[in-house]
Amino acid sequence: MLFSHWKASFFVSSNYRIFATKKKHNSHTTMNLELTIQNEVAKAIKELFGTEVELKSIQIQKTKKEFEGDVTVVTFPFTKVSRKSPEQTGEAIGTFLISQNPIITKFNVIKGFLNLSISAEYWTKLLIEINQQPQFGIMTPDEQAKVMMIEYSSPNTNKPLHLGHIRNNLLGYSIAEIQKANGWNVIKTNIVNDRGIHICKSMLAWKLFGNGETPQSTGMKGDHLVGKYYVVFDKAYKAEIKELMDKGLTEEDAKKKAPLILAAQNMLLAWENNDPEVYQLWQTMNGWVYEGFEVTYKKLGVDFDKIYYESQTYLEGKNKVEEGLAKGVFYQREDRSVWADLTPDGLDEKLLLRGDGTSVYMTQDIGTAKLRYDDYQISKMVYVVGNEQNYHFQVLALLLDKLGFSWGKDLVHFSYGMVELPEGKMKSREGTVVDADDLMQEMIDSAKETSLELGKLDNCTEQEIEEIARMIGLGALKYFILKVDPRKNMTFNPKESIDFNGNTGPFIQYTHARIKSVLRKANEMGVDYSSITFENIQLAEKESNLIQLVSEFPNVVKQAGDEFSPALIANYMYELVKEYNQFYHDFSILKEENEDCKKFRLVLSKTVGNTIQNGMKLLGIDVPERM
RNA sequence: GGUCCUGUAGUUCAAUGGAUAGAACAAGUGUUUCCUAAACACUAGAUCCGGGUUCGAUUCCCGGCGGGACUACCA
Structure with a gap:
């Protein structure tokens, strides 16, 4: 039940459709040609064949280039009521229309297609009307406009932005502009993923191998400098894994027991416990990244009305999860980890809090969602996130619903596809990532x-x-x-x-x-x-x-x-x-x-x-x- | 295995169930005494396979085959 609901709201929610159709674009008198023709055709059918037809059933389309005329009526659907061939039906309707409305000047019939020519007066009048509206087709949201919050970009602070992020940012920014033009009061938001094990990896590598390097000392953009140490970590980690495997451990064990990963996990725990030294380093390195991101965003021409940081929302998520646990919506395992059982909904079990009490991605998203709805009167929440996370948002919608958020099941996951290279997926470890800053500069130079x-x-x-x-x-x-x-x-x-x-x-x-x-x-x-x-x-x-x-x-x-x-x-x-x-x-x-x-x-x-x-x-x- | 997305010219992309499936790039050719030739025009080239629904299917449904994603105590 819930699942099917989610499916409906997955790409475009049904609620949204209804709401959107209530809105009207710039009104104009001459403009609705389609509706005019539909009405005329309906009249013709009633007169000629004595039957009322629904306007919706009258298909109007633009006449194809190779035929004479401006608009085309498809006559196949009317052959039942006319009891004539499609051609004869078209002829009859065409003849009737010409005698009725002066904006229709000529017609021709080819197979089941009635092509109508529209008068020059109509077109010139239409042009004058459009010319008087500099914002033709663009609505301006008023005070009563409903709020649509659009989350996009959502970077991690452990590495610079790449081509995949560019697609995300461009789609997010553009869809925000488009929804504004449709009369929504749009709030662009960014959730910065500024905490977690991946950040600790960069921090740890910098601490161990960084020799005190800074953006100033190296002349590197801050996000690129931090990204460099993310790669440094990965290399050193891989080396440790190999060493352990040579000693006879399985790959799985080696990955879990490598000293570097254990150190990074400790660091995350220390961060969650507000360890001053770790916290200080975290602030410094994130600061470098933000300076770098700011430059990239500005160059790309995207911006945000409100930025959330997961370091400020994950505790809220923990609270909600614990609340859910108390209410019996979730359950706890022996190792104290907290899970949601989604098997009745056709999904798997989902971890919400680790055994050590630290939170995961999902925990944070629950907290962020709650804060946003506290902050704004949101009618529609849109997440611009890659299609690799379809499952995540399917789960998120379910969890929010279970936690009693009425809007949870209506969230829109604006899911988009990957940007691939001819060789396949971009992989940072193999150095095939197309860097956002480099790409923009190359385009401009070229x-x-x-x-x-x-x-x-x-x-x-x-x-x-x-x-x-x-x-x-x-x-x-x-x-x-x-x-x-x-x-x-x-x-x-x-x-x-x-x-x-x-x-x-x-x-x-x-x-x-x-x-x-x-x-x-x-x-x-x-x-x-x-x-x-x-x-x-x-x-x-x-x-x-x-x-x-x-x-x-x-x-x-x-x-x-x-x-x-x-x-x-x-x-x-x-x-x-x-x-x-x-x-x-x-x-x-x-x-x-x-x-x-x-x-x-x-x-x-x-x-x-x-x-x-x-x-x-x-x-x-x-x-x-x-x- | 399960869930979801996707399959159209050599390549990258289009096509509310409608006419002869559109473009662009690449290839070949033409158009500048004329408002910007980053343009315009011409030639050649494609719906993965099999069923079904329909007057009509690239589109909807079913079954194959191919590609991708997810199914993590990563975010």
Whole structure:
């Protein structure tokens, strides 16, 4: 029972769907073309065939490129009531529609598809409406907006961030922007995993082999320095294991009895007992890491409204577990360890407190969850965490529910796939990890090189060049990652650098820059296209298609929010930009002789540029004025 | 073994149950006296296998086969 509930809330909860549909995007009069057509078709069916049909059953889709028309009605479902062939049904409905509503100007029928052409007046009016809304498709949360807390990033403080973290951070930041645009009051949060055995490993190695090194003394970024000692620990630990195995121990025993791991465990115990020396070292080394992380986050362009530290939440978790034990929800074994028996729910038994009283990951997450709900009026809690932890969140939802938190079962685990290298998974021990700082810098350097080669930035100051290279390099990286369906594993090949051509961030940025350039020139020429009505404008198909595409933006934003998928925004951006580039290539804007037509194309360009900017913002990607 | 995710051109990615399965990269070719050629256009190339539901299946269901994750007193 509970399990099936969890399944429903696993990716997108059913509650959320209901809530989300109550919200409305920027209202507009001309805009709901789909609904208008559905109503007309329903009327037609009633008149022609004498049957009421549900609006939902009337499928409206965009007409495919190779056919004439703007929107298409699928007529197969109506053949039962019409008692005619799909073609005849389409003909009948088409004829009726044309006589009824002036915005439908033409139709053609191919197989079971009724293609309708929409009038130029409709499209131009629609464009004017959109042009008047700089934030078209983007909602602004008001005071009554419900709170959605989104946890992302969640680093450990024992090593620097890598490509996997980049995917997490970009997805988390982007989904936060998207949910804001859907009217949620979003709180971005980060849970820093600043305690535990792994931190002790770095600390111990530094203490034993560090010779007092600091970021200052070595010139290393703090997180990288600490990460170095994590690796040092691992090497020394491995050596000890090998030594013990040579003496005849099994691998399992050797791993448990190596002096280094025992020392690290002692250190963790000392930390939990507030040992001053250990605590001091912990604070110092974590401080180094935070300084390093701050630099990385800033460069990546992500931020947080509220940061939690597990060192401050794990005790709360222990309390809740002990409470659960007292209530009989959990049980204790002979060695004093505390467990939850989840076998009735189809899962295994789960450890919540070790025999020595120290807490585990799950304990901490319970405590963190409780603090958050004490701090905020949260309606929806979202965890942006890799799919390797699907089981963890399945268990967490169950445990929170058992502990009496009503919201536990409704949590959303925004689960995403791994970033893999062509050889397979990244492994820090084998040195195949792609470091976040290095990768960003490489992208920026490479963008700068390309820009200079193409001679695009000849009239720019050094500072402008740096800024544009940063936008392009990061744009390429972010788009590369966000355009992929979050659920899927993706491959990154460090040898083939990320492209700047084709379906890429820079392609979209470039289009924006070209639009801005045209608009600048229009201003220089003194063309005023600010307020204008378009009557009797002849629209090329490319132009009405563009307006139609732009008008779909709010739907895309909504869908991206419902499905937790920045990739939908990315794919839409690409489609829009590709369409605009064709238009740009085939038509003159500033050299168009017909003044009304020129102004129309300027407004169209401006609207497209604006949509690009708004859409890319949802992906956390900046768009340059020139490049 | 169990649970979950996933399988589409050589490669990386698309496709609310709808038309001839879209792009990009890589390969080959064309378009700059014209608003930025990081562009545009053209050529060639793909749904793992077998059933089922449907007027219609890449999509939904069942069964195989392949890839991945989890099933830790790591976080």
